[in-house]
Amino acid sequence: MDTILFLKPSEGKVMKAVKLSEPNGTVTVQEVEKPQPSAGEVLIKVEASGLCYTDVHICDGDWAVLDEQIKRDLTLGHEAIGIVEAVGPGVSDFVVGDRVAAPFLRSSCGKCKKCRTGHENHCSQATALGMSHDGSHADFVVALADYIVAVPDGIAPAQAAPLVCAGMTVYGAMRDAGVGVGTNVGVIGVGGQGLYAIQLGKVMGAKTYAMDLDAAKTELAMELGADGAFIISDDTDIAAIAYLELDFVIVTAPSDAAHQLALAIVAFGGTISLCAVPAGETPLSMPIAIFKGITFVSQGVATRQQLKELLALAADGHIKSHVEIRPLSAAPKAIEELRDRSIVGRVVFVPGLDQS
Ligand SMILES: [Zn+2]
Numbered sequence: 001m002d003t004i005l006f007l008k009p010s011e012g013k014v015m016k017a018v019k020l021s022e023p024n025g026t027v028t029v030q031e032v033e034k035p036q037p038s039a040g041e042v043l044i045k046v047e048a049s050g051l052c053y054t055d056v057h058i059c060d061g062d063w064a065v066l067d068e069q070i071k072r073d074l075t076l077g078h079e080a081i082g083i084v085e086a087v088g089p090g091v092s093d094f095v096v097g098d099r100v101a102a103p104f105l106r107s108s109c110g111k112c113k114k115c116r117t118g119h120e121n122h123c124s125q126a127t128a129l130g131m132s133h134d135g136s137h138a139d140f141v142v143a144l145a146d147y148i149v150a151v152p153d154g155i156a157p158a159q160a161a162p163l164v165c166a167g168m169t170v171y172g173a174m175r176d177a178g179v180g181v182g183t184n185v186g187v188i189g190v191g192g193q194g195l196y197a198i199q200l201g202k203v204m205g206a207k208t209y210a211m212d213l214d215a216a217k218t219e220l221a222m223e224l225g226a227d228g229a230f231i232i233s234d235d236t237d238i239a240a241i242a243y244l245e246l247d248f249v250i251v252t253a254p255s256d257a258a259h260q261l262a263l264a265i266v267a268f269g270g271t272i273s274l275c276a277v278p279a280g281e282t283p284l285s286m287p288i289a290i291f292k293g294i295t296f297v298s299q300g301v302a303t304r305q306q307l308k309e310l311l312a313l314a315a316d317g318h319i320k321s322h323v324e325i326r327p328l329s330a331a332p333k334a335i336e337e338l339r340d341r342s343i344v345g346r347v348v349f350v351p352g353l354d355q356s
Pocket residue numbers: 108109110111112113114115120123124125
């Protein structure tokens with residue numbers, strides 16, 4: 001990505017925001033007009049905004065199928081924690097001063113079968129923060145009151161931010177799959193999502209096994225309670241991993257090789273959960289999938305209810321986020337580092353750090 005334009009903050013109705021001109025365009029930090037809430041919306045003063053690999057996909061125009069849904073001159077960011085600064089007409093569930101979480105799912109239709117049965121994350125009419133609408137890598141973000149959740153006491157904003165996409169995606173996947181005592185869980189990729197999967201597996205009573213190309217990440221997974229870890233290379237003994245009889249394999253790395261590994265190691269009759277989104281077509285052996293009796297489940301983030309449950313678990317001290325705090329002005333460089341896979345854990349932007 002290209003130039004970093006960074007202007008000093010000034011008084012009035014302006015704020016700093018991390019802007020993407022268009023898919024495959026430039027990422028800059030700019031001063032923009034501070035948004036105001038319309039009916040049903042809240043204005044949130046951002047305390048922490050997590051950087052997600054989806055930000056990289058959006059910047060790089062990786063998902064041609066979603067191109068028309070990506071706003072031009074977009075403020076990136078969809079893992080927001082902040083304080084309600086103002087409420088628009090008709091908002092009664094939140095008041096000024098509440099700490100809230102605003103996730104990727106900005107809205108759904110509220111009327112389709114999925115929305116009516118509590119699966120709003122699979123609504124075909126969904127809109128998304130930091131993709132179809134301006135997101136949270138900014139001093140302020142506007143969100144719909146019906147799609148944000150209260151953040152319980154006992155969890156710091158920077159710790160909570162990555163739960164709002166990375167954490168809730170794997171939590172939703174594991175809950176929906178019924179992971180529990182007696183389940184053997186393989187976690188492919190132990191970056192932001194994968195480290196949560198390791199901790200959540202422990203909370204749910206499952207055994208977890210971490211796999212990554214990077215030894216630093218597998219070591220961290222072991223520290224967080226993984227029952228075993230494998231550094232993946234051309235020499236990896238795939239049969240030894242398959243011997244573990246992994247009922248549930250969660251793929252958090254968006255590469256073809258990660259998905260092919262999942263199919264090779266998952267137990268017969270097992271489930272592969274697709275939590276990362278590859279850029280293009282991924283060749284997989286359908287005969288192997290069919291003969292093994294595999295179920296593939298794709299995970300579209302998670303529901304508001306699941307986010308509430310996860311925040312409660314974190315507030316009780318069960319889930320820790322491995323975060324690195326950076327100012328908004330560091331966003332263009334951080335996006336490059338995430339693209340290069342040189343970040344362990346999760347980067348969280350904290351607005352206001354630039355002003356000192
Ligand atoms: Zn719907």
